[in-house]
Amino acid sequence: MIKKIFLALFIVVLLAFAGAGAVLYYFVVLEPGEEISEENIRSILGRESPVFYSDGVTPLGAFFSEARRQYVEYQEIPETFINALVAAEDNRFFSHFGFDVQGIARAAIKNIEAGRIVQGGSTLTQQTAKNLFKRKDRSYKSKFIELIYALRLEYRYTKEDILEFYSNQFFVSGNGHGLGVAARYYFNKKPEELTLIESAYIAGSVKRPNYYNPFIKKDPEAMDLAKERGRQRVAYVLKAMLNLDMIDELDYKLAQITKIPFEKGTVGYSLDSVMELVTDAVSSERLLEAMRAQGIDNIATSGIRVITTVDKYIQHQTLYGLRKQLSTLDVRLRGYEREEVQKELAQKKYRGDRTIETGSFVFGTIEKMEKQGDEIVIEVETGLQDGRGRIDRNGLESLVDARIKYLKNRWTESTKKDVDEFLVQLQEGDRVWVSVREIDEFTVPVFDLERFPKVQGGAIAVNNGKIMSVAGGVENRFFNRAMYARRTMGSSYKPFVYSAALQLGWNAADLLVNKRDVFVFQNQPYFPRPDHEIDNELVSM
Template identity: 35%
Template sequence: MAKKTTPPKKAKTTRSKAKPQSPTRKKATVKKRASGKKKSILGRLFKWAFVTGLWAAIIMGGVLAYYASELPDIAESASFERQSSITILDVRGEVLARYGEIKGNSVDIADIPPHLIQAVMAIEDRRFYSHFGIDLLGLARAMIVNIQAGGVVQGGSTITQQLAKNLFLSHERTLKRKIQEAMLAIWLEHELSKDEIMSAYLNRVYLGSGSYGVDAAAMLYFDKPVKDITLRESAIIAGLLKAPSRYSPRRNPNLANERADVVLAAMVDAGYITDAQAKGLSNIPPLPPQKPGSANSVRYFTDWVVDGLDDLIGTPETDLVIETTLVSDIQDAAKNAIQNNLAQYGTDLEVGQGAAIVMAHDGAVIALVGGRDYNRSQFNRITQARRQPGSSFKPLVYLTALENGFTPASQIMDEKITTGRYRPENFGDKYYGMVNLETALTLSLNTVSYQLMKDLGPQSVIETARRLGIISPLEADLSLALGSSSISPLELATAYAAIANGGYGVFPYAITKIRDDDGRTYFKRPDQTLTRRVADERAIRQLQVMMQNVVENGTGQRARQAFPVGGKTGTSQDSRDAWFAGFSDKLVAVVWTGNDDNSPTKGVTGGSIPAGIWSEIMRDAQYKFQGRASFGLSQNYDLKGLIGRLLTPAQEQSEQSRHAPYHNNAGFGADDQRHESSQRYND
């Protein structure tokens, strides 16, 4: 085993003989050791801070490099050329709407009033001419204000940053977008002069109501070019930058006035104007009156026009002016009829939406109201919705029958269906025995339509529908006789136009001409001539007068006019959809009411609210539309000479007795409603 060693005694003796230190020296030694320890800690902290900072810088550099790599192509995006705009006119040349990024003229900085530039700087970026694209002082101030407020109440973006966002980036609020915005702002400051940045910003900024740029806003709100606006008007335009819709002088003149006062106070604070100047500008300037047809309902029409532009000329590369078929007076009449009737009956009957289209016999769309309120819902229920048409589809079944050997006088037994999987019922389970086709359509008897569909075959009716312009999928099922397949109101109007014009197919259209401001024409619709026959003329003439009888003696009496009209009501299962579609000798109109969620209404039928709306629209449209009639409707509804109606005196008396209960001049009373609402599946 190894011998255990002990420490040398000499070392021990040396330590034991060491002289004792004085208290003063001992304290100095302790301080020295503490100081060294402190320096060691500070050194380590400095070292770690340096390393951490270095890594943070490396990471930040990597993040910036990554964000920079995802920036758009600045060379291509930095062009300040005006984007194309679209101006849509009604049939008289009045402006309906404007689309596009810039509507006003691109204005040089020298032509922009100095007080407008000062107003914008006072409220948005006072140090614009001194910072490098990012206002560090402004950022610090905004941070303090936001901390004190406990939320974001003030932004720190400069005008250059806002221009960078508008030119290159989306409007999402993310850290990535803010970093990219700052990088692009610095780049813009390097590439452009301050005046160029200010000019680009003022020519592109959104200022509400579809206007981009200060010249467009000046024309829209004050009916004058920007070079002529006053100090007060400049304050109003500058006030729009925070919230264009909220502070619009059209929508909220009081709020616009209050915001303008804030801008003027900021201008006083910045030293641009005196307090006396600001106090002398208290009244908001009068706005130019709204042009006819400029109410929001027209946007359903103009949106549809713009959506179809690509099919005609492709993507526009210059400012365009589009001339259309819309008649603003009729558009307003349609809008008012829908809004007034829904306001009067909608709540009690639980119906929330309505839509209407008015079309000339050649397919020209004269008016289009796609919903109750465009501001609340831009969904176009005329062109985009697919709903069950109910009995308003029945004329296509009857037309197929008339083209295949039946006549209005042909007799069919109206009786309860007791066999087969599908067993439609008449209203109130009432049946009339042997009736002719005219009476069956007038009373909207479901069993007769069903028997015709069964005899003709669903496919033959589908072929008729296709010829007349219905393109939606149709189920080859016997229930199609009662309008079980969903279609759009635009399709139904197209089919009824073919019935109204004597059997010629039409394509719905709204654009008559596309041109630019210099007079170059990009598209011109040729004069419409009805040459494409899609239905037998004799059968169409018979159907026209049968549909007149629906209005005169049947379910559509509320649509009666002082001039001859024909039409058909339609109501789907549980009154989810209610329609009236009809025509005069010049026009076709289709009205739909219902709910967007397809919920049932309280017994709304085609002969009630829709027929009333249709009646109001057609009463105005017939006299305001300047187009010529494509045929003459019988004034006395005597069909004997035209369709060879062969009835015995007994049959005539029987038919008159069947019609008698439905001569309800009020049009919305118990007789009309009772007949229509209980047709189980349709009216």
């Protein structure tokens, strides 16, 4: 009787395995689905993540755009990177069939010994499947579907194909992915030029790029910490490669004493200050963790839509206002002398805005100058579409007024005569920096003359904790002064102090001492020197 029961159980188990095998055969071999096709995988690797203004409709930019992608074929991937990746992530990659039972068991033992998760059991094939085909959550059902996709990849593609897919999808920075971008971003090289230590760094950082990336850190201490983390990770990868006989003892020792030769390269075009902030946000661990909770383990291939709090109109006005005021301030500080201005503009590599619309700031060349009575017409060619326009008398007045204050004193007002006399500072053929004041009824741009400033500044508009606009400088790229410049706040901080005082019960009529004094802050004496006479020793708040 017992034998019959065991026999029956054996048959049931055998049939169960046979059924499971038949199901797997059906979904892996017979009906793998269109998702597994090379065309679909290539389209996933080419996805962009659009970024919108606060209305959710108007485009602000895009992550992972074509300008920030560089697909690398397998034959272009250096052997040092392949070996480093396999050693760091899946040392049995070339011998398993999509998942590694031995690797899973080894990881489980390591995790039990450590009392926490210190090692994963996912193979490179499983990681590729997870990153290419978004899973809904972290449930066992989703993990089973991920395993099916891994088996499909293994059945349909060679190991080399899978490595090629993986090497083109891993996240590098807030707006780039893949080995081609990583080589350029970290070391300013082509993939085939990577050295052993450079390959080890990239391969070792694919899981936690932000953790090891020194370029996204905002202060020297954080940058040094990221470099030290990178050094430790490289040491781990090199040791794994040595144990697998991928490198010899000499190469290992030489690499151990070699610094990681970081050299940040240019990937695509530079980001403006708003997109830089969005890039920092989507690279933050907090947001990445939130996306992982939704089954998104690789933002680079997710195709997510990003909607910001930035208002398009306020952003446009903020940048325009900052540029306009910096131009005026620069003239008040340095004047406007033709020879000096032409020398500075000849050295400028910045190209200005690339479209002609109200509020744009562009470079141009004076082609013709006319003055008939009070009327002044200076024709300017910018080289942009519909970019031929004019500077009229109104377009000179603001700059001339600032120049007169520089030449005389801050209370001097410019006159019509000052504008006329200023014309000697302009000649046909001169380069000029202008802003678009308006587009007239004939679609001709009307310009204001500006001076490209040496003085810099930043501006940010916040409403109820939401960033409505941000401008990081005249060029509005590279360094965001609104967020990262360390400057004293001056009188702009007074509203915060007064608001705090009111919250603490002070009254707007309370009297404050209004006489010169010395204050000590952080062991440094501070002696405010107002530029006006003090009439009263006590004033209301």
